[in-house]
Amino acid sequence: MAEAEVKKSWYVLRAISGKEAKVKEVLDAAIKNTDLGLYVEQVLIPTQKVYTTRNGKKVLKERNLYPGYVFVEAKLTGEVIYELRNTSNVIDFLRGRAKNSDPMALREIEVKRMLGTADEMRQPVAESVDSYLVGEPVKVTFGPFSGFSGVIKEVNSDRKKIKVEVKIFGRPTDLELENSQVERE
Known part of the structure; x- marks a missing residue:
């Protein structure tokens, strides 16, 4: 496939639970400082701000909407799959069921839901x-x-x-x- 034909899509990286922020930090640094920035547009961890009560005080806490997952908008060409998969604390891409299947891009409806949810979740909500x-x-x-x-x-x-x-x-x-x-x- 020629370079011009490859377009950026959203992919899901499976990360070690609790290390999602570390993965994002490492990838953001690589995007700024290496050629990975030519292929990876952005890294996202959708979170929700939730008010909880601790010792009689309201505390604003950020809760990860998808624990163990990091969303990446990227062009998967050449070494990009290798680079992303071998980032520390990353297990692998979310793939199809076949043994050696390629990383699965999110469908447009899933991306809109994820991005829409991410925008909605910026407003803090009380625990329901x-x-x-x-x-x-x-x-x-x-x-x-x-x-x-x-x-x-x-x-x-x-x-x-x-x-x-x-x-x-x-x-x-x-x-x-x-x-x-x-x-x-």
Whole structure:
């Protein structure tokens, strides 16, 4: 295939979980300082900013949307596949099921979903009420009942409230709280 015919596409690198940022750092440096920049456009790790509650304080935390994966927009010609695959902490490309299949490019709809999701996720969101389950033990972290432990009795996603049963003076009492007022035990 001639050089002019090869166009850049998005590919997925499988990385050692927890080392995605290191892979991005190494590849970004290689793009700036070597000829790899002629073939690799950008490296992306989609993350989501999430508010969680720790010790009664709201903490903004970044959560990786696809743990173990790094997205690369590149032209895979010549040594580029070799260079990317042999980057430290990279396991391999995401490939087809056949034994020696080529790296699979993401379809346009997948790229739009990933990039659209990445753009949406720049806005911090609170941990969803829907992530809590009935029967799950929680600890109240904010308000007059801070420090009390209880069990979730009801999750109301429409009102974004959680009903928690705590024992006050030995009697079960229901509290209606927001998800930011509790944390998992």
